[in-house]
Amino acid sequence: MCLGVPAEVLETRKEGELVILKVKMGGVVKEVISGIPDLKPGEYVIVHAGVAISRIDEKELKEILNVWEELGSLY
Amino acid sequence: MCLGVPAEVLETRKEGELVILKVKMGGVVKEVISGIPDLKPGEYVIVHAGVAISRIDEKELKEILNVWEELGSLY
Amino acid sequence: MVIGRYITTVHGSGGFETLEIIEKLIVHRVPENLRKVLDGVGLDVLDDGSSMRIGNTHIVISTDNFTVKPLFFPGGDIGHLAVSGVLNDLVMMGARPIAFMDGIIVEEGFPRDDLDRILESMIKLLKENNVALIGGDFKVMPKKSLDGLIISGTGIGLAEKPIIDKIKPGDKIIVTGPIAEHGATILAAQLGMLEQAQGLRSDTRPLVKTVLPILEKYRDHIHAARDPTRGGLSIVLNEWVRGTKYTIVINRSTIPIRDEVRQFLDALGIDPLGVAGEGLAILSVDNEVADEIVEELHRRGEPYATIIGEVIVPEEEYLAGRVIAITEVGGKVVVQPNALNLPRIC
Amino acid sequence: MVIGRYITTVHGSGGFETLEIIEKLIVHRVPENLRKVLDGVGLDVLDDGSSMRIGNTHIVISTDNFTVKPLFFPGGDIGHLAVSGVLNDLVMMGARPIAFMDGIIVEEGFPRDDLDRILESMIKLLKENNVALIGGDFKVMPKKSLDGLIISGTGIGLAEKPIIDKIKPGDKIIVTGPIAEHGATILAAQLGMLEQAQGLRSDTRPLVKTVLPILEKYRDHIHAARDPTRGGLSIVLNEWVRGTKYTIVINRSTIPIRDEVRQFLDALGIDPLGVAGEGLAILSVDNEVADEIVEELHRRGEPYATIIGEVIVPEEEYLAGRVIAITEVGGKVVVQPNALNLPRIC
Amino acid sequence: MSIEKKIKELYEKNSISKDIITKITGKAHVLKKKGYDTIKIMNFCGTHEWTITHYGIRSLMPDNIELIAGPGCPVCITPGHYVDLLIDLSMEGYTILSYGDSYKLPGTRLRGIRSLFDARIHGGDTRIVYSFLDAILIARRNPSRKHVFFAVGFETTMPSTAVPLYNKVVPENLLILSAYRLTPPIMKYLLEEKPEAVIHGVIAPGHVSAVIGSNSWKFLPEKYNIPTVVAGFEPIDVLLAIYYILDMMDKNEPKLINEYTRVVKPEGNVFAKKVMSKVYEVRDAYWRGIGVVPKSGGYHSRDYLKHDLYYNLGIEDKPIKDILPGCKCPEVTLGISKPTDCPLFMKTCTPSNPYGPCMVSSEGTCRIWAENLPLKIKT
Amino acid sequence: MSIEKKIKELYEKNSISKDIITKITGKAHVLKKKGYDTIKIMNFCGTHEWTITHYGIRSLMPDNIELIAGPGCPVCITPGHYVDLLIDLSMEGYTILSYGDSYKLPGTRLRGIRSLFDARIHGGDTRIVYSFLDAILIARRNPSRKHVFFAVGFETTMPSTAVPLYNKVVPENLLILSAYRLTPPIMKYLLEEKPEAVIHGVIAPGHVSAVIGSNSWKFLPEKYNIPTVVAGFEPIDVLLAIYYILDMMDKNEPKLINEYTRVVKPEGNVFAKKVMSKVYEVRDAYWRGIGVVPKSGGYHSRDYLKHDLYYNLGIEDKPIKDILPGCKCPEVTLGISKPTDCPLFMKTCTPSNPYGPCMVSSEGTCRIWAENLPLKIKT
Numbered sequence A, B: 001m002c003l004g005v006p007a008e009v010l011e012t013r014k015e016g017e018l019v020i021l022k023v024k025m026g027g028v029v030k031e032v033i034s035g036i037p038d039l040k041p042g043e044y045v046i047v048h049a050g051v052a053i054s055r056i057d058e059k060e061l062k063e064i065l066n067v068w069e070e071l072g073s074l075y
Numbered sequence C, D: 001m002v003i004g005r006y007i008t009t010v011h012g013s014g015g016f017e018t019l020e021i022i023e024k025l026i027v028h029r030v031p032e033n034l035r036k037v038l039d040g041v042g043l044d045v046l047d048d049g050s051s052m053r054i055g056n057t058h059i060v061i062s063t064d065n066f067t068v069k070p071l072f073f074p075g076g077d078i079g080h081l082a083v084s085g086v087l088n089d090l091v092m093m094g095a096r097p098i099a100f101m102d103g104i105i106v107e108e109g110f111p112r113d114d115l116d117r118i119l120e121s122m123i124k125l126l127k128e129n130n131v132a133l134i135g136g137d138f139k140v141m142p143k144k145s146l147d148g149l150i151i152s153g154t155g156i157g158l159a160e161k162p163i164i165d166k167i168k169p170g171d172k173i174i175v176t177g178p179i180a181e182h183g184a185t186i187l188a189a190q191l192g193m194l195e196q197a198q199g200l201r202s203d204t205r206p207l208v209k210t211v212l213p214i215l216e217k218y219r220d221h222i223h224a225a226r227d228p229t230r231g232g233l234s235i236v237l238n239e240w241v242r243g244t245k246y247t248i249v250i251n252r253s254t255i256p257i258r259d260e261v262r263q264f265l266d267a268l269g270i271d272p273l274g275v276a277g278e279g280l281a282i283l284s285v286d287n288e289v290a291d292e293i294v295e296e297l298h299r300r301g302e303p304y305a306t307i308i309g310e311v312i313v314p315e316e317e318y319l320a321g322r323v324i325a326i327t328e329v330g331g332k333v334v335v336q337p338n339a340l341n342l343p344r345i346c
Numbered sequence E, F: 001m002s003i004e005k006k007i008k009e010l011y012e013k014n015s016i017s018k019d020i021i022t023k024i025t026g027k028a029h030v031l032k033k034k035g036y037d038t039i040k041i042m043n044f045c046g047t048h049e050w051t052i053t054h055y056g057i058r059s060l061m062p063d064n065i066e067l068i069a070g071p072g073c074p075v076c077i078t079p080g081h082y083v084d085l086l087i088d089l090s091m092e093g094y095t096i097l098s099y100g101d102s103y104k105l106p107g108t109r110l111r112g113i114r115s116l117f118d119a120r121i122h123g124g125d126t127r128i129v130y131s132f133l134d135a136i137l138i139a140r141r142n143p144s145r146k147h148v149f150f151a152v153g154f155e156t157t158m159p160s161t162a163v164p165l166y167n168k169v170v171p172e173n174l175l176i177l178s179a180y181r182l183t184p185p186i187m188k189y190l191l192e193e194k195p196e197a198v199i200h201g202v203i204a205p206g207h208v209s210a211v212i213g214s215n216s217w218k219f220l221p222e223k224y225n226i227p228t229v230v231a232g233f234e235p236i237d238v239l240l241a242i243y244y245i246l247d248m249m250d251k252n253e254p255k256l257i258n259e260y261t262r263v264v265k266p267e268g269n270v271f272a273k274k275v276m277s278k279v280y281e282v283r284d285a286y287w288r289g290i291g292v293v294p295k296s297g298g299y300h301s302r303d304y305l306k307h308d309l310y311y312n313l314g315i316e317d318k319p320i321k322d323i324l325p326g327c328k329c330p331e332v333t334l335g336i337s338k339p340t341d342c343p344l345f346m347k348t349c350t351p352s353n354p355y356g357p358c359m360v361s362s363e364g365t366c367r368i369w370a371e372n373l374p375l376k377i378k379t
């Protein structure tokens, strides 16, 4: 379950203690709830059901691309 | 002011002390409030704004028809 | 008229306000050369339908939307009305209807049985009049964004030469049947006054079998034909005479209207001349054949057809372009094109 | 399918449910001989439009209702959409649009300025495409009985020989532009996700100038043409193949779709193949001219035109009448004609 | 002959009106010779005015007879601040129920939402009802919503709310804005305060009289020497009334004649009068465009205050300036000016887009003139 | 290379999947030789199932690999009596807010109004929202109306209500029906209670793990010797997971591999976990078609009861029989049967007119199979 899509954080704002993010997902910009502390504009997150549930880790992302690359070509 | 139209009383019913009449006005049947005591089906009334405000007096009706007849022909 | 910042029911009444909004917001914007095509008529005349010519054949097309409430009423339903209305517009153009296209829009949650009844009555009427159903559209709108169901209808007919309304002095005005039947019935239903059928009944029906043959037979003598739907008789006559040098004079006491209808409208203080019928036509015809046409109409199944007036060239200039009625007591009044009537108690 | 006691949005989705309701409640009731007229096509084929023949001229007519919300959206408005939609249906029939008739229904209290903008955009588009506005209808519905405004549109076009959709084995399937642009934009607007224009934009536009000339030029090689509106690409292909002995095989990764649109629909879990476009066509054309047609489309101003698949005679019987997609990873899936997609989080 | 047939005959008898017109013409001629160059006959009931114009009776009158309309349209004289208040309430979620007549009546504001009709366009729940009974049914069906009935009218209309209130069948969520006004007081006011209004005869209101009795008009001949006829509403009734007035003038015997005996009794509707006097009490009241007229308004008496709108809102019924700039309704309403004297008539003020109150109701003199230009033409 | 470009590359890299498939085929061949005639790999997340079917991955698998779907669709296992309750509330004037997924979910009744979608047709105010934030905004705009949010989901979805509740931004008129269910307990339940479900490997849910951490799945290899891969949702992620599983089987070294390190940490989202544990407490809970599973439901803890629907209504959350007659969802959900084993599949139960719960959500196995028949064809 649990469709999650990558999104770029454009802005953050607070409503009381709640952190609301403006994120860009494909062709749209949407406000979502932050489920992660200390996000900054420019970071990428996984958004599920209107909540950012996880950061996308740039280093690991590069890593997996390499793994794929290898697996795809090694044979 | 005060458009009033002739209508035939079809039925009477009471809601508490209020007397409600079912009357026939041209092609329609409509419930109206009775503003006259002791109306009976078959009587004719003048209805204004959903209230029967006056009986039509059959004798006088005949009378005026005669007056008109005379005035129309006498000349 | 100033249209104002918001559209109101007055603008949709079918009266001059509707004509004005169409002229100001639509016709006005369309360049002259794009108001008609192929030798036909279109926005240049605003008649019952539009036309175009292919070889010697005139194709007549008419499109209309139907939004009547209630959807079912004594004498018909919205499907019956849509077919009748569209076919009658073609007939009024002197065209023989051959095809129909429907657009059905229903509100989510609309009862399937009701839809069934409406479609059945639509298609039954098409079959009876030998008109093909060649296409259409079906849409569902979300709950609460539409009250029930509406229908758009487009009709296609063929005519050797369409009737483009243009009254002539000397013409007689013929009404083919009793007026105000449909509008009075709908009004009564809307006011909750139809608990028992008591003689009010919509006259909705196509005039293909009774009136069309006569329009075809007397084609050259018929100068104008229109079905007095929204806005009723007074709008039709006013539209015809507006901008001409003529006056239409009608004898009000000769207009066919049933007692039940007149008395009901009297009770609401509404003038029957402004109330819609959906099963009759108003014709403006050559004086010489007027009586003959009336007789033919009687024979064909329109027993109430009557001459109600004529087109004259008035002596007084200020009467030009107006409709005058001789009243029941011999008085004279101007018949105004007011289409929106609210019931009144005063 | 059981239609059920109430009509739902599924029935109006443009998918097979819509076809079924039309067939069961309408087509079924109309006698064969009244499903078309004058040597044309009508309810017998359910193509983009209907036709009739007068002499050597085929007259093509199409009618549609437009109920889109919001009325104004990035890339167009309901007036723009109504004209584009109707003209495109004519174009898909291989007909050159010559005339348009509109039916405007507004809710009482509708802002006049908005009406003005909608009519302006409608008429502007007609002018640009040299199509006459020859008639119409204007109605006002009482407050709260209609949400805003809807438009019915009827278009008339002429064709030497209309395109009646009938795919042939060996045909190549061409998509003339990126898919799902309109539907994605409307969905985003309805979900309140359009606060900033971020690359979503309806593609609503007539194909009169870019696609029609090619349909005319390659008339005999074009076996089917349709605009993938309600229900999108998957409905078009399924309708074409349904009931035949062929299979349509598409290569999903070749289908033109913009990143912004794909990513947005991914975020909602909605398959782009079922989402409407309003400025593109799907064609089924002879293999020999397929590349030439794509090149011509590029030259005429449809730079994204692409061959996305072909019509084959399948070896396995159970694949007949189906659409098969080769996926981005080389897998094979059936493309189902599901038209109603709800956004999902799972 | 059944009574139904007789009623139908009433309508058909209109055809013999021509003979009566000939008689009127004769009498007018006689009076002209006696020096009556202009004979002003005032009708006092919008429905009489409607009969006159709808049947083109003015076009049939001899030159020296002028038929003028008095303050007989209750909509025209209903204070504008009532409308303002109802508009505001509709925007706050109240359902407003009104007769068709007052639905398009403009309040005092010149911009924005001007009438109950406008209010509906902007989302207010304002509706036309045919009767107070319908209002009761609507309010019962929606118990959680507050409803206000706009009670506009003269004595004829007062029983419509008085009888149900008296019989205690009005639901709690149905309030009434009483705009009732009384007719004999305004007639007295006109004669006392507006000497510029010359009146030779009065056609007294038939249905008002059905309620209050024809005797209520005795003061006209007795105190002011004005020949007065209580008349019905067929054109022939009106023509006969005109004839009777001319005849009384000719004989110089001003009297009260009841031509409408088939409906009107000298004492009126005793039951309705009793109920009205329980439910309503008479106080000085403001008439739009005219001013405060002594003892001319019907206000809910103490026992019925729980249904009174003003009482419920805890605010005061306080008129504000409601004569619209440029509108000549005050003069038109009192029969001093004709609509055609108003520069706005059929220019910025039309039946489909009324500016002044007299253009709103189909009884308003301006509206009536707009729809039925009085013609004197040959055809 | 920017992160955005890398994400795009993820998508485009799918094209190199063919090479991975070749590797998988090789491994499967090796395993076949080792006696593995059927290798059952269970995915546990509806989105994985969606990836598999949408991309036709089954059509690419060697004969001895069977990809089966586990109880990964939260809609399918949401108790039917919740839907019944919400339908009834919508008819009483509550506004019901739901994700698109659960909008067509049928309750337990076989006639009349069966889903929130049906309720709307019959006048209930039931709406689809994209997120709980939208629900908050809607409730704020309509302060006089009561709203209920239908909180269906696994651990991934719990932060959507937990975070706003914890931060006290939820308006009073917004109640929550918590249908949250937890995934490790159901996995344990399946392995303990349903021995008929043979599983060689597990593709563990990526986004659940993003919240609860990949470590949560250690028990699978450690206690049950099942090779387990936490995977992302591109087809290539899934293919890689399959390859890793086969490889572990080949080496006979069952481990937990995290393929989705770009999103999933061993410890998960610590902040979200903290908030969830404050707002929700874990109790035994009913799963539709399966039964009561120990410690598998998220219920509002004491401090948050004022937003709890059941608490507010003062009634008990008591399951009733919600397996629809003839529907094989229980077996399908646990991976024991295939949709094609159900006699109603694509007959009386279709995506546009779903009968059983697994046909409703686009994650429901039946729905997925209906829309994408797994093909093995040559073209």
Ligand code: SF4
Binding pocket: E326, E327, E328, E329, E332, E339, E342, E343, E344, E345, E346, E349, E355, E356, E357, E358, E359, E360, E366
């Ligand atoms: S025409 Fe209009 S503005 Fe003039 S007096 Fe009459 S109602 Fe007033």
Ligand code: SF4
Binding pocket: F326, F327, F328, F329, F332, F339, F342, F343, F344, F345, F346, F349, F355, F356, F357, F358, F359, F360, F366
């Ligand atoms: S096909 Fe329908 S009835 Fe059968 S198991 Fe699936 S959801 Fe249940």
Ligand SMILES: [Mg+2]
Binding pocket: C047, C048, C088, C089, C092, C226, C227, C229
């Ligand atoms: Mg017409």
Ligand SMILES: [Mg+2]
Binding pocket: C048, C049, C062, C063, C064, C089, D136, D137
């Ligand atoms: Mg028309």
Ligand SMILES: [Mg+2]
Binding pocket: C064, C085, C086, C089, C229
């Ligand atoms: Mg018409």
Ligand SMILES: [Mg+2]
Binding pocket: C136, C137, C138, D063, D064, D065
């Ligand atoms: Mg269509």
Ligand SMILES: [Mg+2]
Binding pocket: C047, C048, C092, C093, C163, C164, C165, C224, C225, C226
């Ligand atoms: Mg005509």
Ligand SMILES: [Mg+2]
Binding pocket: D047, D048, D088, D089, D092, D226, D227, D229
């Ligand atoms: Mg099309």
Ligand SMILES: [Mg+2]
Binding pocket: C136, C137, D048, D049, D062, D063, D064, D089
């Ligand atoms: Mg079409």
Ligand SMILES: [Mg+2]
Binding pocket: D064, D085, D086, D089, D229
């Ligand atoms: Mg179309």
Ligand SMILES: [Mg+2]
Binding pocket: C063, C064, C065, D136, D137, D138
């Ligand atoms: Mg029309």
Ligand SMILES: [Mg+2]
Binding pocket: D047, D048, D092, D093, D163, D164, D165, D224, D225, D226
């Ligand atoms: Mg086509």
